[in-house]
Amino acid sequence: MDSAAPYHAQFMEWLQRCSKPLGLFAFSDFRAAQFCYWAVEAGFAVPTDIAILGRGNEVSICECTWPTLSSIERDEERRTRVACRLLSDMMAGGPVPVEPVMIPHKGVVERESTNVLATSDPHVADALGYMWNHLDLDLSVDDIAREVGVARRTLEYAFRRQLRRGVNAELRRKRLQVFRDLLISSDRPIADLAPMVGFRTMVHLQRSFRRTYGMSPRRFRALEKRSAR
Numbered sequence: 001m002d003s004a005a006p007y008h009a010q011f012m013e014w015l016q017r018c019s020k021p022l023g024l025f026a027f028s029d030f031r032a033a034q035f036c037y038w039a040v041e042a043g044f045a046v047p048t049d050i051a052i053l054g055r056g057n058e059v060s061i062c063e064c065t066w067p068t069l070s071s072i073e074r075d076e077e078r079r080t081r082v083a084c085r086l087l088s089d090m091m092a093g094g095p096v097p098v099e100p101v102m103i104p105h106k107g108v109v110e111r112e113s114t115n116v117l118a119t120s121d122p123h124v125a126d127a128l129g130y131m132w133n134h135l136d137l138d139l140s141v142d143d144i145a146r147e148v149g150v151a152r153r154t155l156e157y158a159f160r161r162q163l164r165r166g167v168n169a170e171l172r173r174k175r176l177q178v179f180r181d182l183l184i185s186s187d188r189p190i191a192d193l194a195p196m197v198g199f200r201t202m203v204h205l206q207r208s209f210r211r212t213y214g215m216s217p218r219r220f221r222a223l224e225k226r227s228a229r
Helices: 002-017 029-041 076-091 122-133 141-148 152-163 167-185 190-197 202-213 217-227
Strands: 022-025 050-055 070-073 107-109
Touching: 002 029, 022 029, 029 050, 122 141, 122 152, 122 167, 141 152, 141 167, 152 167, 167 190, 167 202, 167 217, 190 202, 190 217, 202 217
Parallel strands: 022 050, 050 070
Antiparallel strands: 070 107
16 A cells, blocks of 8 residues: 555545545455545544445455455456457457457445445434344334334434435335345345345245336346356
8 A cells, every 4th residue: 555655645635525425436446445444544434424346356355454345346257258259259260359348247246335325314324234234134113213222203204304215115125135136146045045135925025026126036037147148
């Protein structure tokens, strides 16, 4: 991080001027980890004040940064396959591609540095943190309100004012998002994944998933796996 020392003062000054909450995207995990360190050094909370996203998903960096670092994961396997196919085609006399060959990223690997929704209400922020870290529990709005120390009605009002949806709607949204990511990243049976994010019955899961994504979890997984080949 010494190589960036000349920019440290400028970055810290800029960080102080920016309105919060703020999202930062870095071109590499190394730089994102540096931003995390500087943000905490300046007295800001990551991700509540500043959410930070890296690129590359270098586990040796992302898992060792405090807080752990969310990152965009490159599809290295697909890049290798496409590169080999292009090389084989050109060696066989095929044309050299005129346009760049773009390889989509796999997606964002979420960790602590972005694990928050931007909100200026501390009760909502605390409730989101508790909910997102306990998706496997059978939570009620009363449970969440009790955990953050406010009345249920107060919390519901704060959620609707800040997020335009209620507590249960946000809990369902996050459960479905995490479940969707697990469908893509894991080959475990759907019945095993459901309780990991708090779905107690397959009927409830199937109905909620179809309402949000327009298809069953099984079909969604099959389409995602096919498109990744």
